[in-house]
Amino acid sequence: MALPTHASRLERIWHYTYLVICTLIFLFLIAPILVVIPLSFNAEPYFTFTEKMLKLDPTGFSTRWYDLLLTFGMTDPEAPRGWSWWTDTWTNAAWINAAKNSVIIGLFSTVLATGLGTIAALGLSRPEMPGRRIIMAILISPMIVPIIIVATGLFFFYSSIGIQNWGIPYLGVILAHATLGIPFVIITVTATLVGFDHSLTRASASLGADPVTTFMRVQMPLILPGVVSGALFAFVTSFDEVVVVLFVGGLDEQTIPRQMWNGIREQISPAILSVATILVLISIALLTTVELLRRRSERLRGMSPQ
Amino acid sequence: MSDATLSPAAMADTMPEQLTTADGKPLKQALIRAQSHARRRAFLLVAPLLAFILLTFVMPIGQMLHRSVHNEGFTWHEDVASGERTRIMANLSQWFDQNELGTEPGEAAFAALAADLVVLREVKAAGQAGTRINYERSGSRSMFTKAARRAQRLEAPFKEAIVDLDEDWLDPDLWRVMRDASSSYTANFYLAALDRTKDADGNVTPVNENRQVYVKLFQRTLFLSIVITFMTFILAYPIAHLLATLPLAKSNLLMILVLLPFWTSLLVRTTSWMVLLQSQGVVNDALVSTGILADDNRLEMMYNQAGTLIAMTHILLPFMVLPLYSVMRPINPSYVRAARSLGATSWTAFRRVYFPQTVPGIGAGALLVFILAVGYYITPALVGGADGQLISNLIAFHMQNSLNWSLAAALAALLLGGILLLYWLYDRLVGIDNLKLG
Known part of the structure; x- marks a missing residue:
């Protein structure tokens, strides 16, 4: 927004004050996220910038906290770093195992949420859908209901049906995370289906395609960007979820957020900051993907940016 | 009016009574059927997810809400290992049914209590029952565990014997709490959540000021x-x-x-x-x-x-x-x-x-x-x-x-x-x- 040439002096002052205010607010938004990145390379176990760091002295920085992520929980962290050291890390390091659990739970719950959610969004976007409003409200509610209530409810429910005795690892957490991810899938997929030209499906049907072919060849390519961003949202929701895991997860079902939670509650060490840094980098990658997908979706549907 | 344009009324005259589809069905019915078919199809797409959400989200929360008015701590005991359910405090519950709130607990009441304490001891449920009472009247749990431990040795007159163990067994508030707890359904937890409690006569009153949280x-x-x-x-x-x-x-x-x-x-x-x-x-x-x-x-x-x-x-x-x-x-x-x-x-x-x-x-x-x-x-x-x-x-x-x-x-x-x-x-x-x- 450019300042018009006829602006008075007061308006000019206000305009620049306004820009300064906006900059400060943007700083408030982004600084807390970026500040952990340099701090995670701290050579000392402090949560603040040491003098050496401020002077950019290389000895003030180290990757020891990242190293700790690999060695913590290993049987023999002092062994020479060869093949056996890395297999030890891969099988025993606490953070590596937490990461594996997080990815497994995240993938399965994402598949479940995206599959069910996409099909449901197709139904919800049809004009003839009965009871659309109330059903939509129910399907979005996992996003609105406080997580502690969901976790409490699931704790009782799972213990009453004895889900931990079914012999399927992570099942309870996967189902719960799928539930929490579903609203995001519904929202993003229905958003891409808004303005979807239903005459395309009719045209495909009149040309002899059965409903499955129509879906795979006509609808799916058009809504795919929405489906993928919904899936990413669902994955992030699961990847970041801690309360349900704390309440219903078994003792061996450690995930990254749970490990972080324990780390923060007991003794916060800069190792947490190195995990945080990695997570920030992952979220930057995901955000970029979603942004690119959104643009692609707009281009596909012929919606030029306003 | 020229021949080329027909008024709507004239058009209706020239048309057949009912519009039909190619195979002779009335159009209106065919349309209704097609619409209900479309509605069913749309709903079928949503149904799996709806069922999933109802099962993994709505039902657990409903079950939890049920727990807010339903507590079996003072009515049933479930054995952890065998899953066997035993009715506890049955005699006392019967006495509560026969006597109104405010009745002075006499020998009959204490005899019922003593009989129930024997059951508590047998199924090891004294802690559970005491905890349930303790929610509403602190300090009660130890009274139950202590009394249950000596349940076998209690002899008539039971009132004296039990009061001998602890004076607090005469507390009318305790008897009010036990009366409420002797039915599985209660609204008392909502009262507690709103910093309210009941007094010995069953009137709703605010709790002690330093316990209002x-x-x-x-x-x-x-x-x-x-x-x-x-x-x-x-x-x-x-x-x-x-x-x-x-x-x-x-x-x-x-x-x-x-x-x-x-x-x-x-x-x-x-x-x-x-x-x-x-x-x-x-x-x-x-x-x-x-x-x-x-x-x-x-x-x-x-x-x-x-x-x-x-x-x-x-x-x-x-x-x-x-x-x-x-x-x-x-x-x-x-x-x-x-x-x-x-x-x-x-x-x-x-x-x-x-x-x-x-x-x-x-x-x-x-x-x-x-x-x-x-x-x-x-x-x-x-x-x-x-x-x-x-x-x-x-x-x-x-x-x-x-x-x-x-x-x-x-x-x-x-x-x-x-x-x-x-x-x-x-x-x-x-x-x-x-x-x-x-």
Whole structure:
């Protein structure tokens, strides 16, 4: 927004004050996220910038906290770093195992949420859908209901049906995370289906395609960007979820957020900051993907940016 | 009237009585059938997900709500190993049925109690029954475990024998609590969640002043949520306006600064604030080294309400910016220009022309932020300290530490009721369809 040439002096002052205010607010938004990145390379176990760091002295920085992520929980962290050291890390390091659990739970719950959610969004976007409003409200509610209530409810429910005795690892957490991810899938997929030209499906049907072919060849390519961003949202929701895991997860079902939670509650060490840094980098990658997908979706549907 | 144009009435005359499809079925019926077919198909697409949500979300919450009015601590005992259910306190329950509230417990009542204590001892349920009574009258648990241990040796007259163990067995309040607990269904946990209790005559009264915690906590949750909503509004409005008025290429770039926090793990953001706000943290260090603050006078911004307020404002800010932005973007700038050309100052033009058009966005953002803030758990638990806790944290406390699950469920039910009311309001005013994520 450019300042018009006829602006008075007061308006000019206000305009620049306004820009300064906006900059400060943007700083408030982004600084807390970026500040952990340099701090995670701290050579000392402090949560603040040491003098050496401020002077950019290389000895003030180290990757020891990242190293700790690999060695913590290993049987023999002092062994020479060869093949056996890395297999030890891969099988025993606490953070590596937490990461594996997080990815497994995240993938399965994402598949479940995206599959069910996409099909449901197709139904919800049809004009003839009965009871659309109330059903939509129910399907979005996992996003609105406080997580502690969901976790409490699931704790009782799972213990009453004895889900931990079914012999399927992570099942309870996967189902719960799928539930929490579903609203995001519904929202993003229905958003891409808004303005979807239903005459395309009719045209495909009149040309002899059965409903499955129509879906795979006509609808799916058009809504795919929405489906993928919904899936990413669902994955992030699961990847970041801690309360349900704390309440219903078994003792061996450690995930990254749970490990972080324990780390923060007991003794916060800069190792947490190195995990945080990695997570920030992952979220930057995901955000970029979603942004690119959104643009692609707009281009596909012929919606030029306003 | 010429032959070429027919009036509608004339047209109806020339047409057959009923329109039919090619195979001779009446068109109306065929249409109804086709529509119901389409409706069924649409519903079938949604049905699997609906069933999934009902099973993994609605049912567990319903079951938990049931627990808030249903507690079998004083009525049934379930053996952990065998799953065998035994009725406990049956004799006493019978005595309660036969005698009204306020009846002085006589020898018959104590005889029933003694018989029940023997059962408690047999199935090892004294702790469970005592705990149930203890929820409403503290100090009762040990009375039950102690009495049950000696249950075999109790002899008539039972009243004397039991009172001999503990004078408190004569307390009319204890008998009121046992009477209420002897039926599995009770509303007493809701009373407790609202800082109310019943006196010996069954009248609802406020609890002792130094034990009134829940109403205060609900008030604090509301207050903090309102403050957080207001702060997000104050911070979001200028940047949403900036984003909405910049050319799209630039605003998309700046939008990343709003969306990145949105995509970053909640725990990461909370950790960052812990790092920043600690007394030995970055903010305090910066203030001390620039000389604004004395070293021994560091600000306490963590483990108190300030920590909760700052961190939650930051975390919920994107939920306010996005709805505001989507309302501000389509506002035509010529409205403000017209106001200015008609002689309005820039402040008047903003106040009378621009601001009213953004009110729907403010409503949508404020409701969403408020709904999310009221139920927040993680951030207050980590940075809130003692006085920055919200109602969710107390529910977690009763779930994990005090193990008073019925009270936790009652608190959760009250919170859920409030949230659903706001959610309904949101759907009415904004519409769930308009919920956007970036």
